Amino acid sequence: MTNPSFSCGRLLAAMRQANPLVQCITNDVAMNIAANVLLAAGASPAMVSAEEEAGEFARIAGAVTINIGTLWSGGVAGMLAAANAANGAGKPWVLDPVAHYATGFRRRVVGELMALEPTILRGNASEIMAMAGEATRGQGVDSGDSAMAAQNAALTLARRYGCIVAVTGDVDFVTDGSRSATIEGGSPLMPKVTALGCALTCLVGAFAASTPDQPFEATIAALALFAVSGQDADGHARGPGSFQPLFLDALSALGSDRFDAEARITMR
Ligand SMILES: Nc1ncnc2c1ncn2[C@@H]1O[C@H](COP(=O)(O)OP(=O)(O)OP(=O)(O)O)[C@@H](O)[C@H]1O
Numbered sequence: 612m613t614n615p616s617f618s619c620g621r622l623l624a625a626m627r628q629a630n631p632l633v634q635c636i637t638n639d640v641a642m643n644i645a646a647n648v649l650l651a652a653g654a655s656p657a658m659v660s661a662e663e664e665a666g667e668f669a670r671i672a673g674a675v676t677i678n679i680g681t682l683w684s685g686g687v688a689g690m691l692a693a694a695n696a697a698n699g700a701g702k703p704w705v706l707d708p709v710a711h712y713a714t715g716f717r718r719r720v721v722g723e724l725m726a727l728e729p730t731i732l733r734g735n736a737s738e739i740m741a742m743a744g745e746a747t748r749g750q751g752v753d754s755g756d757s758a759m760a761a762q763n764a765a766l767t768l769a770r771r772y773g774c775i776v777a778v779t780g781d782v783d784f785v786t787d788g789s790r791s792a793t794i795e796g797g798s799p800l801m802p803k804v805t806a807l808g809c810a811l812t813c814l815v816g817a818f819a820a821s822t823p824d825q826p827f828e829a830t831i832a833a834l835a836l837f838a839v840s841g842q843d844a845d846g847h848a849r850g851p852g853s854f855q856p857l858f859l860d861a862l863s864a865l866g867s868d869r870f871d872a873e874a875r876i877t878m879r
């Protein structure tokens with residue numbers, strides 16, 4: 612167990628300096644909060660998902676993020692086009708397999724997307740455990756498992772698909788199949804505000820866009836930024852309603868030096 616050999620503060624400064632364009636194909640619930648999270652953190656979100664333009668747009672974006680939260684049949688072709696175009700252009704892309712275990716439709720679409728080899732897979736503990744074939748206590752889009760219980764599943768998936776896997780929950784876990792890290796922090800109010808995990812998936816895309824040759828470090832930095840900002844907002848919030856604006860303020864106020872000082876990352 613060691614401290615990370617890289618500086619999250621430096622990755623945050625690089626991301627803000629780059630102000631990366633992130634193509635977010637996300638769900639109807641997450642659209643607004645995800646765009647606001649990226650703007651507060653220092654990235655440039657664009658919610659571009661139609662089949663007619665998703666592939667074309669992916670070639671000019673720094674990264675693509677795909678989330679199946681409010682999946683419908685008309686949305687699938689745009690997702691596949693964006694993932695294929697990102698692959699063709701050598702751009703990182705991130706998959707958020709929301710409640711993929713709940714229906715056959717979701718399982719089929721996630722199978723098609725995983726076959727396109729995402730750079731990073733980000734899910735809650737129940738989603739990651741179910742993808743590795745383990746039993747879960749997930750209910751719809753909400754996790755019923757701890758991220759620590761999903762560590763073996765995350766390692767299995769990272770090795771099987773050759774991708775970075777990020778599992779979130781009370782403590783987060785990130786692995787590339789050989790290196791792993793845990794990230795502590797956040798707030799128990801975070802799962803009480805809808806779509807914060809979906810917004811985090813888009814933020815992972817922002818860090819991956821500005822540091823494309825270090826997707827493992829980029830993923831850790833994004834999760835750590837949520838952890839420190841969540842902790843900062845928690846100190847002032849009266850409940851989930853006041854938490855959300857305080858969290859956006861905390862994301863934009865956090866400086867690189869304080870980020871490095873406050874991030875609780877352990878390499879394993
Ligand atoms: N109990 C908790 N304590 C501290 N932080 C938490 C807790 N639960 C979740 N988080 C944080 O909330 C953020 C979102 O993670 P979560 O696992 O809730 O995603 P999710 O289930 O995919 O969310 P959604 O589907 O609503 O978008 C992460 O930054 C995570 O670390």
Ligand SMILES: Cc1ncsc1CCO
Pocket residue numbers: 638640641680681709752805806809
């Ligand atoms: C509530 C909800 N339903 C589909 S997606 C979503 C946002 C959290 O994943």
Ligand SMILES: [Mg+2]
Pocket residue numbers: 707709734735752808809
């Ligand atoms: Mg989710």
